[in-house]
Amino acid sequence: MVTKPHDTTGTSGTSPAKQQKKLGFFALTAVVVGSMIGGGAFNLAADMAVGASAGAVLIGWVITGIGIIALGLSFQNLTMRRPDLDGGIYSYARAGFGPFVGFNSAWGYWLSAWLGNVAYATLLFSSVGYFFPVFEGGQNLASILGASVLLWLVHALILRGVHEASLVNIITTIAKLVPIFAFITLILFAFNLDQFTFQFFGEGGFNFSSVKEQVVSTMLVTLWVFIGVEGAVVLSGRANKRSDIGKATVIGLIGTLIIYVLISVMSLGVMSNADLATIDRPAMAYILESVVGQWGAVLINIGLVISVLGAWLGWTLLAAEIPYIAAKDGVFPKWFAKENKNEAPVNALWLTNGLIQLFLFTFLISDAAYTFAFSLASSAILIPYAVSAFFQVKVSRGEIGYAPGEKRTRDLMLGLVASAYGIWLIYAAGMDYLLLTTLLYAPGTLLYVKAQREAGIKGLTKWEWTGTAVLTVLAFAALIAMWNGNLSI
Numbered sequence: 001m002v003t004k005p006h007d008t009t010g011t012s013g014t015s016p017a018k019q020q021k022k023l024g025f026f027a028l029t030a031v032v033v034g035s036m037i038g039g040g041a042f043n044l045a046a047d048m049a050v051g052a053s054a055g056a057v058l059i060g061w062v063i064t065g066i067g068i069i070a071l072g073l074s075f076q077n078l079t080m081r082r083p084d085l086d087g088g089i090y091s092y093a094r095a096g097f098g099p100f101v102g103f104n105s106a107w108g109y110w111l112s113a114w115l116g117n118v119a120y121a122t123l124l125f126s127s128v129g130y131f132f133p134v135f136e137g138g139q140n141l142a143s144i145l146g147a148s149v150l151l152w153l154v155h156a157l158i159l160r161g162v163h164e165a166s167l168v169n170i171i172t173t174i175a176k177l178v179p180i181f182a183f184i185t186l187i188l189f190a191f192n193l194d195q196f197t198f199q200f201f202g203e204g205g206f207n208f209s210s211v212k213e214q215v216v217s218t219m220l221v222t223l224w225v226f227i228g229v230e231g232a233v234v235l236s237g238r239a240n241k242r243s244d245i246g247k248a249t250v251i252g253l254i255g256t257l258i259i260y261v262l263i264s265v266m267s268l269g270v271m272s273n274a275d276l277a278t279i280d281r282p283a284m285a286y287i288l289e290s291v292v293g294q295w296g297a298v299l300i301n302i303g304l305v306i307s308v309l310g311a312w313l314g315w316t317l318l319a320a321e322i323p324y325i326a327a328k329d330g331v332f333p334k335w336f337a338k339e340n341k342n343e344a345p346v347n348a349l350w351l352t353n354g355l356i357q358l359f360l361f362t363f364l365i366s367d368a369a370y371t372f373a374f375s376l377a378s379s380a381i382l383i384p385y386a387v388s389a390f391f392q393v394k395v396s397r398g399e400i401g402y403a404p405g406e407k408r409t410r411d412l413m414l415g416l417v418a419s420a421y422g423i424w425l426i427y428a429a430g431m432d433y434l435l436l437t438t439l440l441y442a443p444g445t446l447l448y449v450k451a452q453r454e455a456g457i458k459g460l461t462k463w464e465w466t467g468t469a470v471l472t473v474l475a476f477a478a479l480i481a482m483w484n485g486n487l488s489i
């Protein structure tokens, strides 16, 4: 995960001294891959096996592959066609669909960023628990304490002005890729085709509705491991040759996809679906341990710890950055734009980390804290992703960014495929997670009203009222469902 240092002028990286080092093709591809792989890869095999057989896992990857590549290329196209919109993902939403959608896009992206760190916390401590058994499982009281200490350490670091993670990024990219490649290579030798094809479409053989359900169950998982794709694309702008930008993005995306497919598919060739679904976390460590012995688990767990620490720092920087930049743009209330003397976005950071702290306590009441937190992070990002895809469609049909007569078919297709993927994901996320996320989206509207007031705009438009009303009703429905025990975490 890599972030660009925030800049107080609101324009991005203008002075040459501030410009980051230009990268060659290989380094660029590594950066693209590295910014998507964080922690999800390490438990991917188990998370997919919980609800899906080998055949469904493969179908899930085909859908995800097509969707994510279309989305990634859409982001890339938008960066190139609309360099004027440099506030990141929410500025697309705002330019395309107005301030309310823009606000919710920023809000959802921010929600996802910090919810993802809640997932990281439990994943991290399940690995630490391999070495120090007090943390075993990663979601007991000791893990909450450990994660809290880490949380506020990172907080202090950022308040003191740490905002560049480039050295950290190089170290963590190596630390995560080495064990992952080792894993893939080593289990290749243990791969058993009969094991893999056994009950390929589940117990009852092929049955459309069961396979569809299985595929649906993998969608929040495969989305989770690809979160970061928007940042990866931005980074490919650091290419020293222009022609490398597109190439590195495509190769980076396909490379990441192949890595993920191999992790999940190969695992199903060394262990039964049922065993994988119930294996301890992080699955990759225990799968490798079953193949090569204890050192396998040691290697993977060390890799995970380094990788997740780096990703945690990167995503904390980003999570605080989003409301900060949005506030500078007048989309969030001004409160979020406050900086301390080290130019750290102090208010945004306190709120973000405060919420993470609060959510760490869900470890105690949820029996699948990791699944819960990453599914919520995936659901929360659906709005910003889907809206960006819609914007790609809009841009490819509009005036700005294209020379007269320039062909747009490719861009339009990308936008349509990415939009279809976005809509499919909203369906696949399922009612439970969508209701839970409205619970988090609804309070945001109060901040929207405040930001509008500060900008001198009183009252909401008809559409804004409708949006607010829908969110509020759904949030209440979620509360009632929780109260009745129909919705649990």
Ligand SMILES: NC(=[NH2+])NCCC[C@H](N)C(=O)O
Pocket: 036, 037, 038, 039, 040, 041, 112, 113, 114, 115, 116, 117, 120, 224, 225, 226, 227, 228, 311, 315, 377
């Ligand atoms: N803290 C976050 N919001 N992380 C989101 C990124 C998840 C990343 N794709 C991973 O697999 O780990």
